[in-house]
Amino acid sequence: MNQVKQKIVIVGGVAGGASAAARVRRLSETAEIIVLERGPYVSFANCGLPYHLGGEIVERDALLLHSPESLMARFGLNVRVNHEVVSIDRAAKLVSIRNRLTGEMYSESYDSLILAPGAAPILPLLPGLDDVRVFTMRTLPDLDRLMAAMTAEIKHVSVVGAGFIGLETVEALRHRGLAVSLIERSEQVLAPLDSEMAAPLKQELTVHGVDVLLGESLAKIESAKHLTLHMESGRLVQTDLVVLAIGVKPENQLAKEAGLVIGSTGGVLVDNQQKTSDSSIYAVGDAIEVKHVVNGKSILLPLAGPANRQGRIAADVIFGRKSTYRGSQGTSVCKLFGLTAASTGLNEKTLQASGLDYRKLYIHAGDHAGYYPGASLISLKLLFAPESGQILGAQAIGEKGVDKRIDVLAVAIQAKMSVDDLAEMELAYAPPYGSAKDPVNLLGMAGQNMQSGLLESIYVEDLEQAIAGGAQVIDVRESEELGGGMIPGSQSHPLSLLRSGALTISKERPILVYCQAGLRGYIAQRFLLQNGYQVKNLNGGYLTWSMYQAARKSQR
């Protein structure tokens, strides 16, 4: 196949499209490769936009990874920016193209067509959204417009939507010294996390002076000298500029009009070789629907990593190479001021919504050995299957080492590993990097204990009902640790005295023990259980309890 001169047309020249084009060239020097990019730039760093806004990336040019000229020189790609494909004639294998600068229309034939049009910002149909002071943050021109609007008079900016782009934009605006309001419809920030895991992000935003409005939906924008944002609740926010970061939707119109099958999510449907319902047309990146590797469900998952890999796979398949996409697992990470939050696989919300059976556990462990300076806690949540112990999902938040643990857990999900496998992982240990028992090992060991019945857990959300049912709550932390607060209604029985002291705890009522992070509670639980008590350990201890309280408070 390599011998026949092929003509490959690629719609979209950023992540997936650019990857596909470069791979096609490596596979065939004779192929004619035409990349049609609607916007004025190809291969730009869209993930870097917020960081240029915030000033960390000083030079705008740093975001331009390639130009049409450099792609021609390096790969012999015929890249046409400001050229939009407006229709596909599948029977004739032709695309119609509009030159957006001149208005000129023309067509190109193709042997294979790769669709990589990406996704577009969701723009709700709200009054006032057409004000010139309302921006999105998807492309370099979007960023250029926003930055041009940031004159000295601009003092306050509102960001609508608390996903990755929203949070990164908020941080960037604070770096610029602006007052910022963050408006999010749901009761938490960063939807890929469960609400208790996202609670520290809300606190981090507040600490950094961001006005966070959760559970507030924008209803309309009133334009005057300033903008007035009206929430559905009636609440008002006065602001100078608005950045909409509600989310994105797949650019499916071209595919839809060409009669290609669109998935139930709105993404272009492809098989595991990136083929659409037309075997000469491939689609990759944010425009498509993917299968989740854990539950097999069709989802939209606009992420740069999968887009790049899919582009490479489409090129491989066109040239007859065995290459398949295995699905996505939603591994993602977000830096927010001093915190890093990351997740992989399914979260608890999704597991509950899909009716899948699962177990969960929390740990809070140092990113490295506690005796080596600079250690900080990582809070981890693990979701796994009750029978097999197979890992279904994981979330983590902390100052350091968060991305490492989520990467390790992402590979564990990819390999269909279980809690047993986590317990046995041999990770790189020296005091500056980890612990002899890494947090991931601890997750596995706690999971094993849960699976084998050694560790009987109660979860924060079940605490109230258990107390109402007569359970006694025992705080086993040492007395000097209690200054930061205790769970209301709990009694202090420090672990260091539990074994030696006469046990004054009643055996009549069930006991719920907790410590700071869960481990000492487990030790106390094993002691009390074997001494004839009915006892459960509060999973994740006081720290998890605090995260739940913070999440709940956000929801009020």
Next chain:
Amino acid sequence: MNQVKQKIVIVGGVAGGASAAARVRRLSETAEIIVLERGPYVSFANCGLPYHLGGEIVERDALLLHSPESLMARFGLNVRVNHEVVSIDRAAKLVSIRNRLTGEMYSESYDSLILAPGAAPILPLLPGLDDVRVFTMRTLPDLDRLMAAMTAEIKHVSVVGAGFIGLETVEALRHRGLAVSLIERSEQVLAPLDSEMAAPLKQELTVHGVDVLLGESLAKIESAKHLTLHMESGRLVQTDLVVLAIGVKPENQLAKEAGLVIGSTGGVLVDNQQKTSDSSIYAVGDAIEVKHVVNGKSILLPLAGPANRQGRIAADVIFGRKSTYRGSQGTSVCKLFGLTAASTGLNEKTLQASGLDYRKLYIHAGDHAGYYPGASLISLKLLFAPESGQILGAQAIGEKGVDKRIDVLAVAIQAKMSVDDLAEMELAYAPPYGSAKDPVNLLGMAGQNMQSGLLESIYVEDLEQAIAGGAQVIDVRESEELGGGMIPGSQSHPLSLLRSGALTISKERPILVYCQAGLRGYIAQRFLLQNGYQVKNLNGGYLTWSMYQAARKSQR
């Protein structure tokens, strides 16, 4: 089994022994648990010793994780420090114990015995080694003695042995402002790495003022006002103190005298349940021999992580729980000044020595997106099986993000993953943390290209012969990159001009292309190959070539 009161005696109270003891208690409140520790401390942070020496860990007490009292209070453990087990009567199930403070002898019976005596520093039989100014760095008393000897007159210290402890000790001594010589018998530092991967560590040591002597064996120590170290080569080093960090050997004497089977490596032989040849006696940690998960060979691998996990497994097995140790893979990491070096699985030296067939590849990639500030290169080496592509080993060195990639690759080895799996890994990406194609993905993609014949590589070590055979060496870097040097005899043909320019390169002779890190060389290789040239890409490019040159220079 839990119901019968068991008596468990544990020899050694640090990593593996302490883990076993705590786990036994969690499994059984009725068990009598006696921990006999020969030294004056239990459960101390032996991995932290060099960091206290260097002053990063300010408080000595930070290294004492537990005391006999705290272990009694928390776990009801009967811990006896300064108590040495001198013999085992297997028939009677008795151990004889010497109280090292009083000289008193007594015995204890056991139902199960767990041996966790650790390893001892290797002390060669050399004249002068008994000088009081010669130290080891294995226990807290070792460290105390060394630190007490560091009076103001001490200006120069020599460290013998460039393994983990040796390197960490060198850095600590430099932190204290001392002049340091590092003496290592082999031609490289940090034996778990291959020599070219270790070369940057040598440079880092030199940059930080360390006098590094490779390929030098200590022959004797001459004691006078100062110490004079005589090398076998005749070279002399004047010094004030010596720290011996040549390595450790398993403490097998007790087991040997008891007639337990000792493995060919000198480590106590155990099965995958940590059982010795006597089914009532278990052994864990640095004293035992383990199986390497990649090649199944019996090895000594004194690491804290495996020791801790083995202790837990021994306890589980005693109480009838299904728990097995799967072998070790030698994942390790070392911080040296500004560099981190880490490895997992087998290295090339070992693969060659064991006659295993393998492929290898090098990449040099940013720890995170190049357009986000602060990115630095990680050099990675991957070893994999020719047919299956299964990962056999990996090494990495760089300033940041090294431990993360090696952890990911360690899990890949554990899961028996191949280069295909690496290419498809979905790791957490945002510009501060990685790239849309993570270095691990790049390893996988390069491995796939090698497997499928797209990427034809030549290695640095074969370059001379190829050139002698008539190959032309082409440097495809841009002209502004050449200031740092080129491979002798190479011609410059920048990639940006290769495609447009008239090709002046002869088709008669085979071509070897290289760029800085390997990727652009690959692009050039694909272009030239498809234009009728015989061409190979120098794997890892100029950077790998430089690492080889540095390693070679060390060996001169």
